[in-house]
Amino acid sequence: MEGKTRRFEHTGAAERLDKVIVAELGGATGCSRSQAARWIEEGRVRVSGQIADKPALRVESGSLVEVAIPEERPTTLIPLEMPLDVLFEDSHLLVVNKPFGLSMHPGAGNSSQTLANAVVAHVGKKQAGVGSPDRPGIVHRLDKDTTGVVVIAKTTPVLAALSRQFAERSIDRRYAALVFTTPRAKRAVQAHDQGEVVAAIGRHPTDRKRMAVTEGGRHAVTRWTAVERFPYGTLVECSLETGRTHQIRVHMAHIGSPVVGDRTYGDFSGLPVRLQQAASAFGRQALHAATLAFTHPVSGERLSFRAALPHDFARLLEIFRESS
Numbered sequence: 001m002e003g004k005t006r007r008f009e010h011t012g013a014a015e016r017l018d019k020v021i022v023a024e025l026g027g028a029t030g031c032s033r034s035q036a037a038r039w040i041e042e043g044r045v046r047v048s049g050q051i052a053d054k055p056a057l058r059v060e061s062g063s064l065v066e067v068a069i070p071e072e073r074p075t076t077l078i079p080l081e082m083p084l085d086v087l088f089e090d091s092h093l094l095v096v097n098k099p100f101g102l103s104m105h106p107g108a109g110n111s112s113q114t115l116a117n118a119v120v121a122h123v124g125k126k127q128a129g130v131g132s133p134d135r136p137g138i139v140h141r142l143d144k145d146t147t148g149v150v151v152i153a154k155t156t157p158v159l160a161a162l163s164r165q166f167a168e169r170s171i172d173r174r175y176a177a178l179v180f181t182t183p184r185a186k187r188a189v190q191a192h193d194q195g196e197v198v199a200a201i202g203r204h205p206t207d208r209k210r211m212a213v214t215e216g217g218r219h220a221v222t223r224w225t226a227v228e229r230f231p232y233g234t235l236v237e238c239s240l241e242t243g244r245t246h247q248i249r250v251h252m253a254h255i256g257s258p259v260v261g262d263r264t265y266g267d268f269s270g271l272p273v274r275l276q277q278a279a280s281a282f283g284r285q286a287l288h289a290a291t292l293a294f295t296h297p298v299s300g301e302r303l304s305f306r307a308a309l310p311h312d313f314a315r316l317l318e319i320f321r322e323s324s
Contacts, residue, residue, distance in 0.1 A: 004071070010063045017047065018055040021067060022167075032163050044068040077134065078112045079121035087149065087305045092298050093162070094119065094137075094152045097307040100284055103144045105135040119152055130159050139163055140243060148175070148289025149307050161297030166243065172293035175238045175248055176309060177224075178286035178317060179257035182232060182270045187256040189234045194225040197251040201244040210264060211246045213254045220244045222251040230320040232271055233260055237290075249285060260286045260316070278319045288313055 008024050015023075021036040031039070037055040039045055045052050046066040047059055059065065085097035098104075098115055105116040116135055123137075130137045130153055137152040139162045153159035165171045181190050188195055202217025204210040221241035228235040234257065238248050249265050252258055258266030262285035268276060279286075293304035309317070 005066055005068050007064065007066045010059050010065055011061055014058050014060050016055065017045065017052055017057040017059050017065075020059045020065060021045070024065070025067065025069075026160055026164065031160075039067060039069070044070070077106065077117050077120045077136065080112060080114070080117035081121050082118050084118055084122055085307075087307065088303070092154055092158045092296070094123065094154060095292070095303075095305050096150055096152070098142055098147055098150050098289075100145045100147050100310070104141045104150075105138055115150070123154060130154065130156055140166055142289055143246065143249075143285070143287075145284035146287045146289060147307070147310050147313070149292040149305050150289070151292060151294065158297045162294065165294055169241055170295070172291065172304070173240045173243075173289065174291040175240070176227075176288045176290045176313075177236050177238055177248060177252065178233050178260045178313075178320065179236055179252050180232070180260055180266060180268060180271070181230075181234050181257055185256070189224065189226055189236060189255070189257045190229070192226075194223070195255070197222045197224070197255055199251060199254055201247060201250055211244070211250050213250060218242075218244055220247050220251065222248055224252070228317075228321075231323055232275055233320045235317060248287060260320075262287075272323065275320065275323060278316055282312060282316050286313060286316060 006025060010020050017040060018033050018036040021039070022031060022033055025031055040055045041053060043051055043053060044067060047057065048063050085099070086094065087097055088095040103110055103114045105114050106112070116138060119137060137154060137159060139151055139153055139159060142148060142150060151162060153162055179189060181187055198221050199213040200215065200217035201211050201220045202214040204212040205214065219242060223239045223241065224236045226234050227237055240247060249259050249262050253265040260268065261279045261282050268279060271279065288309055289307070291304065291306045293302065295302050
């Protein structure tokens with residue numbers, strides 16, 4: 001198998017193979033759990049001399065782990081020429097305000113119209129060859145229709161350092177969300193000024209395209225604070241301790257106040273017709289990654305970035321405000 005082979009002895013407690021690889025090599029290679037899993041599934045990993053093809057394989061202390069790390073190559077993504085709302089840029093990283101309707105990276109049926117493709121056009125193919133070839137420099141993700149602040153790494157060490165900050169939960173992420181309420185219902189966001197949702201999230205048992213609160217899911221924590229109340233909604237600020245797929249959307253629906261416009265997780269038949277029409281015209285979930293704060297991996301400076309609400313989100317709030 002092509003690539004430079006790294007060998008190490010696992011000296012800690014028994015742990016999943018993908019976690020062992022990230023803990024040992026993440027700082028040097030910038031690999032994430034998903035990338036480690038791909039290496040395993042591609043047959044690039046041996047444990048005590050035997051090919052290991054399952055990321056969840058438990059590795060015992062004293063085991064010899066060998067990883068054939070593929071050579072870093074420039075990305076093959078097609079550059080997408082589009083204007084980026086750049087909040088900050090230097091030779092190490094790029095911070096942008098992502099618009100709605102733009103996926104983070106290529107997926108089924110969409111190989112070129114993504115933020116990753118736009119980043120390739122912005123920084124050049126050679127510099128974009130950081131991390132996974134189809135997700136160059138991508139440290140974290142927002143849903144296609146969620147707007148707001150995203151950081152992208154330009155070098156492997158910076159990718160590793162930012163990934164580590166996310167894993168250690170030292171990055172501050174705050175989202176603005178308009179969530180559903182009704183005047184007579186005393187939902188959590190109406191009964192309290194703030195709260196915390198601690199509920200594991202995993203794949204929905206019958207619909208694999210959806211996530212759900214489930215016993216077999218991964219630990220997830222969302223903290224919320226009420227910012228402004230309307231008869232049929234509440235503007236909340238959500239802070240993430242963990243970063244699970246659809247986390248805010250699933251957790252807010254779980255406590256009875258789904259994000260307005262979220263057709264996957266919400267039932268909004270309780271809204272007055274005018275507000276139903278406004279949410280339908282808005283066309284997506286009312287969720288915006290408003291603030292992102294992290295420590296610059298090279299300068300050590302604590303940086304904080306804020307993106308104002310998109311105009312259509314602000315107008316939707318005004319319509320809900322008028323309903324008062």
